[in-house]
Amino acid sequence: MSPKRRYPPRPLLGVSAIIPHQGRVLLVQRGRAPLKGLWSFPGGLVKTGESLEAAVRRELAEETGTQARFTAPPEPREIIVRDANGQVEHHYVLMVFAGDYEGGEARPGGDAAAVKWAGRSQAARLPLTDGALELIDRFLDG
Numbered sequence: 001m002s003p004k005r006r007y008p009p010r011p012l013l014g015v016s017a018i019i020p021h022q023g024r025v026l027l028v029q030r031g032r033a034p035l036k037g038l039w040s041f042p043g044g045l046v047k048t049g050e051s052l053e054a055a056v057r058r059e060l061a062e063e064t065g066t067q068a069r070f071t072a073p074p075e076p077r078e079i080i081v082r083d084a085n086g087q088v089e090h091h092y093v094l095m096v097f098a099g100d101y102e103g104g105e106a107r108p109g110g111d112a113a114a115v116k117w118a119g120r121s122q123a124a125r126l127p128l129t130d131g132a133l134e135l136i137d138r139f140l141d142g
Contacts, residue, residue, distance in 0.1 A: 011078070011091040015056040016043030019068050020140045021101035024117040027126070028063050031113035034081045034090045040129040042112065043094065056097045062110040068099030077131060098139050 005012060018041050019026040027039045042063040046055040053070060060066060074095035081090040108115045118126065123136050 006089055007087065008091060011093045013046045014043055014092045014094045015046060015052055015059060015074070016041045016077070016094045016096045017056050017060045017068060017070075018096060018098045018135055018139050019060070019066065019101050020098075021117065023140070024119050025123065025136050025140050026064060026066065026101070026106060027116055027118050027123060027132075028108065028112035029114040029116075030111065030129075031108075032111045035079075035129055037113075037127065038129045039118075039123070039126040040132050041096070041135070042115075043096075044110070045092075052095050053097070056095075056099075059110070060099075061104070063108070063112040064104070064115050065107045065109060066104035067102040069102050070097045070099040072098055079129070096135065 026042065028042045029039050030036050042060045044059040046052060052074060056070065060068060074097045077094045077096050079092040079094065080088060083089045106115045106117060120136055120140055124133060
């Protein structure tokens, strides 16, 4: 992990993708801090000069090997992690995109330790990032 991500002078911009498909949603297990071991949606930081949609497509492909079509505007979310002294160790502003699965065989890549398609009840039993279950409930039918 880049040292610039810890104790940043300002929030870092990231993207995330919610991909519902056949009663399940695509999840990745984070392979690196600050959320190592937790399950969430594929995503990562936006590169300088990269559009938000290009970033979410790239991150989805890198972390899962899949593609999606995004039609709705992204929804902003924040991740703020404080250290034991209360200092902000990590601060991310995420633009969360919901999309329709278009193809690709889900497999872990990038900083994803694992990838899985999970229904709501299976996802609820996983150690999820804050707010992930709420988004699953909103975007997953059934």
